[in-house]
Every structure is written in C-alpha cells, then in structure tokens.
Amino acid sequence: RHHIISLANFLPAEYNMVLQTAASFQEVLSRRVKKVPTLQGQVVANLFFEPSTRTRNSFELAAKRLSADTLNFAPATSSLTKGETILDTAKTYLAMGTNIMVIRHREAGVPQAIADEMDRLESRVSVLNAGDGQHEHPSQALLDLFTICSVLDPKQPKIELLQNKKVTIVGDILHSRVARSNIWSLTAAGAEVHLAGPPTLLPKLFADWIPENQEDSPITERKLFLHWDVEPALKDADFVMTLRLQRERMTQHLLPSLREYHQKYGITRTRLKLCKSGVRVLHPGPVNRGVEISSDLMDDPEFSLISQQVTSGVAIRMALLYLIGGGKS
Ligand code: CP
Numbered sequence: 001r002h003h004i005i006s007l008a009n010f011l012p013a014e015y016n017m018v019l020q021t022a023a024s025f026q027e028v029l030s031r032r033v034k035k036v037p038t039l040q041g042q043v044v045a046n047l048f049f050e051p052s053t054r055t056r057n058s059f060e061l062a063a064k065r066l067s068a069d070t071l072n073f074a075p076a077t078s079s080l081t082k083g084e085t086i087l088d089t090a091k092t093y094l095a096m097g098t099n100i101m102v103i104r105h106r107e108a109g110v111p112q113a114i115a116d117e118m119d120r121l122e123s124r125v126s127v128l129n130a131g132d133g134q135h136e137h138p139s140q141a142l143l144d145l146f147t148i149c150s151v152l153d154p155k156q157p158k159i160e161l162l163q164n165k166k167v168t169i170v171g172d173i174l175h176s177r178v179a180r181s182n183i184w185s186l187t188a189a190g191a192e193v194h195l196a197g198p199p200t201l202l203p204k205l206f207a208d209w210i211p212e213n214q215e216d217s218p219i220t221e222r223k224l225f226l227h228w229d230v231e232p233a234l235k236d237a238d239f240v241m242t243l244r245l246q247r248e249r250m251t252q253h254l255l256p257s258l259r260e261y262h263q264k265y266g267i268t269r270t271r272l273k274l275c276k277s278g279v280r281v282l283h284p285g286p287v288n289r290g291v292e293i294s295s296d297l298m299d300d301p302e303f304s305l306i307s308q309q310v311t312s313g314v315a316i317r318m319a320l321l322y323l324i325g326g327g328k329s
Helices: 012-029 054-065 086-095 110-120 138-152 177-188 230-234 258-265 306-325
Strands: 043-048 069-073 100-105 126-132 166-170 192-196 223-227 239-242 280-282
Touching: 012 054, 012 138, 012 177, 012 306, 043 054, 043 086, 054 069, 054 100, 054 126, 054 138, 054 306, 069 086, 086 100, 086 110, 100 110, 100 306, 110 126, 126 138, 126 306, 138 177, 138 280, 138 306, 166 177, 166 230, 177 192, 177 223, 192 230, 223 230, 280 306
Parallel strands: 043 069, 043 100, 100 126, 166 192, 166 239, 192 223, 239 280
Antiparallel strands: none
C-alpha cells in the first residue's frame, strides 16, 4: 500500500501488520535511547491545513524517532495566504525532496487529491490522511484499535481479540471522521459496533454514509447497530468510545444544548454500570470536559484510556511511516 487515505479496504492481515509493527516500536519507545535509524535521509512533511495537537505532534515525534527529517507547514504563515493553491503547496514540498506527506484538511478528499497529483507526476511520494473533513481519520482508528487490543493482550495485540466484543460509539457520529474510520476497523475485526447519539447527529441515509458491505470491501459481514437512546447501546459493552461534539461543523439547528446533551448522552459512572464489568472508555480528544464524559471519569485510570490512546499514537504513527516509507530496521 503506497498511500493510506481510508480504512474501507484494509485487509485483516494489514491491520495485524500495523499492530505488530506498532508493538515493536512501543518496545523501542520504552528504552532509554528511543531513536532508530530506520528513515534516515527521508523527509516527512506535516501539511496541516486544520488545527491539531495530538495528530500533528505525534506524527512529528514518530518521524523524529525514526530519524527522518521533518517539515511543518503552518497555513497562517505560509504562502497559502498569498493565494498559492493546495496542489502547488504540495508540489513545492515535493520539489524539496519530501518522501511522505501527512495531510489534514477540513474538506473531505484533499489527501486523495494530493495523492492523485503525486501519482500523476510519477513521484514516489506517499500520502497519509491525518483527518479530512467528515470523511476519515485512519491513524486515529488504528491507534484506537491498538489501544483496545493492547488492553486485551498487551504482548500480542491482534484484531482477532475483538471477535464478538461489543464496542459502543456515542455522540456526534454524523460529523465524525473518527467514527467512520473506527467503524471500518472495528467491524473488520469482528466486533459488534453500536452507534448511539441524538437523531440530529446520526447520519440520515445510513446505507449511503457507510455502506454495510462496500463492493470492494474485503469483509463480507459487518455487525453494526444504530440507537437513538444511549442506554440500550451501552448494555454489556466491553468498550465505550465517546466522541467530541464537533460544534465547528454544525449548523445552528443541529447544535444541542450542552447540558441537555450531557444529561441524555454523557458517559457517567451511573451509565457505565450498564456495561460489562471491566469496561474501558476511550475518547479521541480533544474533549469537551463534562459534556461527552464526566470530568472525574475522564481522569480515572480504572476506566479511562484517553492518555493511553495518546501514547499509542506515537507507536502507531511510527509503524505507518515505517511501513509506507519502506524502512528497514
Ligand atoms: N484526535 C485528534 O485528531 O486530535 P487532534 O485534533 O488534536 O489532532
């Protein structure tokens, strides 16, 4: 695989290769000297046209741990402000010798458009989607998968561990690229995925939004359920993933009152009692504290995997850069 834009067509063997590679980098990251020479001489450019804390910094750290040279693009201080187009910006980075472009943009399709342009130019540049509009956020879903599988078996994280586990995703599904990528990965792993949220924040034409069995999808059967009420969705869940209300992507009529949202859909200790004992809670961040999840629960290591997700992000992004950068250890 030359570019990673979407998880829709990811094969089970590819998920396991990413998980196993991330596990070996996690071991490297636990050593005193955390740097390996794998991508020495390669250039990784972080082209983030939309704000980010976790994804941008963990891609940068991952690239540095692999000894690549890194370039960081900041739209506000770039020649984008003088009218340079996105494709011309990408071509400028290509001309500087970039090998891997990590792209985030508020419009769906931008990473694919840059990947197509790089292929048209017969460059060998790889493109990694770091979140495009409401479409996909593959590296986030992979780090979520790695976090969950590492809870189930810290030594050998693999997707088979998720067979018949119940994972409930709660919140603003409609605007969430994280939800969409997670639906692909979790259902490919054989998990039962339950989505719950206010009707205004669930996709209307669900079959169009995420086809149950996409024609070229390698997975023949995906277990996916939709709920307007959170309680049935939480019943006997093994993992709960709560999502940020993406207010920046909402038109006024979709915006729920935050207090009402927390009352109806917020993840609290009381609601977690509906889940299986040992349930763990994830959130991709950034969190609206006290809205999607109660503040004390967010900080409780007995339940919350939020910090572990951020830590996993570095190992997963090292794995992705290594695998598409063709690094040799
Ligand atoms: N989860 C995530 O994408 O966070 P950032 O926007 O901080 O990168």
